[in-house]
Each structure stands twice: as C-alpha cells, then as structure tokens.
Amino acid sequence: DADVTQTPRNRITKTGKRIMLECSQTKGHDRMYWYRQDPGLGLRLIYYSFDVKDINKGEISDGYSVSRQAQAKFSLSLESAIPNQTALYFCATSDFGQGYNEQFFGPGTRLTVL
C-alpha cells in the first residue's frame, strides 16, 4: 500500500463549486504539504503544516484553505473553484528533524475546472 495517498486522483468540476482534495499518510510524519504543478511553472507551495495545530500559508494560498484533521490527514479545499485552478495537485510529507528532510509525495490529483 502507498504511504501517501490522495483522493480523488482525477476530478472535473465546474466554476463556483466547492471541492475538497484529501491526503492521508501512514508514514507517521509530522509535516505535510500541498503543492500545485502547472506546465512550465514547476511546483508551487500552497499550504504546509508542521503538526496538527500548525498551519502556514505558502506561496499561492489565495483561493485555497486547508484542514489538518489528524497527524495523518491534511485536506485542501477550493471554496469556489475557478478555471485557473486547473492543475496537478500533490500532497507531500516529511519527518521532523534537523533541517528539512526528504519529502514523500502522493500520486497527485488532476483537477480540471470548467
């Protein structure tokens, strides 16, 4: 079984709809991250969480919100989806330690907003 799972893997939705992407991990890591990837732009950090009570905005948090329901679960919500949020979304985890350790990525969610 995969250590970092994302659901759904693919989603097509319409402008204005609320959508939630979910991430679960079995690695026991404290740190979790949400990224989006767009062609030609590379990965960009949306939000990150260093533990259940810690939520931090990343580079492009506008239009997104997150919830860290438990150590193992980190959800990303688009309150009112818009077409320029069409992208590939990745969840990642890392362990707490000295510096910033290796990140483990989920398989990605391909989101299309029509």
Next chain:
Amino acid sequence: KNEVEQSPQNLTAQEGEFITINCSYSVGISALHWLQQHPGGGIVSLFMLSSGKKKHGRLIATINIQEKHSSLHITASHPRDSAVYICAVVGGYTGNQFYFGTGTSLTVIP
C-alpha cells in the same frame, strides 16, 4: 524572477552517456532537494543536500554553497532514467520558504 534556475530545460542522451543537470539559486538556503518526476506524474525524492556530495547508485549530487549551485550527475544513463528532474531549495528570508525549479526533461535513447 525565479529563485531557482535549472539547465538545460530539455536533454536528450544516448544510453550509456554521462549526464549533468545544473541548478543555480539566488536565496540563502538550509537545504536543497533533487526530485524525479516520471511520465505518469509521480514524484520521488532523490537527494537532500546541505553541503558536499551524495551518491546513490548511478546518481551523484553535489552542492557548492558559496557559489549557490548544485549539480545532479547520472553515470551510465539508461532509458529508465528518462524523467523530469526538479531542483528545490528551502530557505529565503523566513527560512521556511520553498522554491522549485521548472525541471529538466531528460530522454535517454537506447
């Protein structure tokens, strides 16, 4: 303005060739990561570096903190190495900012 620049953007090599991908960054960092993204989209972390050099099988990563530069080398390249290689740094003025390069697309031809 890109805090992380990779070169080349695209690279085609014959099987067996020695490959080098370069990464330059403009911010102070606490760590640099090399990631591999396969055509299916999955991303795997290859290395995390804060100084010196690391080796993993046919892959070697080096970093020069003074020059703000890192290289990823692949020795004896193989078609299964075909992927996008992404350089990422952690640092910036808060020390917690993540910056990613746009990736180098590598194709190794048999």
